[in-house]
Amino acid sequence: MGRRTRVLSEGGKFVAVGAVATVVALVLFNLLVHGVGGDGPMNGQPLLAFALANLIGMAVSYRGARHWAFRRREPVGPANGRVGFLVVNVVSLLIPMACLAVSRYLLELDGALADNVAANVVGLGLGVLFRFWATRRYVFRRPRGRVLTRA
Template identity: 35%
Template sequence: MTRSAAQKHTRQAGAFLAIGGLAFLVDAAVFNLLAFWVTGHGPFYDQPVVAKTIAIVVASLVTYVGNRYWTFNDRHLPHRWSRYALFVVFNLVAIGLQLGCLAFSRYVLHLEGPIPDNIAGTLIGQTLATLFRYLTYDRFVFPHEEPAAGQDEGAPVTSAP
């Protein structure tokens, strides 16, 4: 890997982690509001998997927009419905990773409350999901595609995501 390629990869990984950090905060905030509210028992306290699903969907919107327009903004990405389909499929797998960690903690280990739910679903689950997303987004959702003949490669990407 050349120095410029390494710098590009480092910038890209840093941007991905920054977007992931923002999504982490969104996920944690929405989940905690739904599950624990201010009083300790939110509207979805007895349904933490539902609360986490809602939180992940909101955070996933943040990750798509952030990664498309910042992390992978240098990629020529023609408008394709398959890209959206792949994004959805990979996010469903990532959601499964997060929900699996939360469900295992809550229903197998019988750990309940803000601390175990956040460690299992938000910290461990989202870490696994973020790693999975980075690997799949880079290769399948936002792959670099050569511009069509006649299009300036240095021109900013203006095509729809």
């Protein structure tokens, strides 16, 4: 399989896994901050709620990335790549959290739409690009000197 085909295959699987993890995190975040028909239990703590929801989404993401998107790659580092994956995801989590903080605290926008556009559209888009690059580069590397089989 050529490099371009491999990148596209891994990228497509990475996006699919990320979509599932994002739905999990999105639902949890909105329940924690905006509740059902009113303020959620963490309405005054959107950054903490975002971090908690995304930590759960991160667990979903690791399983899918390790066992599907990057299954032909060798994990790097301790705990079968989990430590590196955690570091990459925590760093990439700061991107949407920064977008959410700007929206909430600088622009003083605190509605559900503003929160979701800032964190889950703008921030998530930037974070996904960083996460794909860093995960391929630092967490799941292509085996050197071995021919990869088709996914």
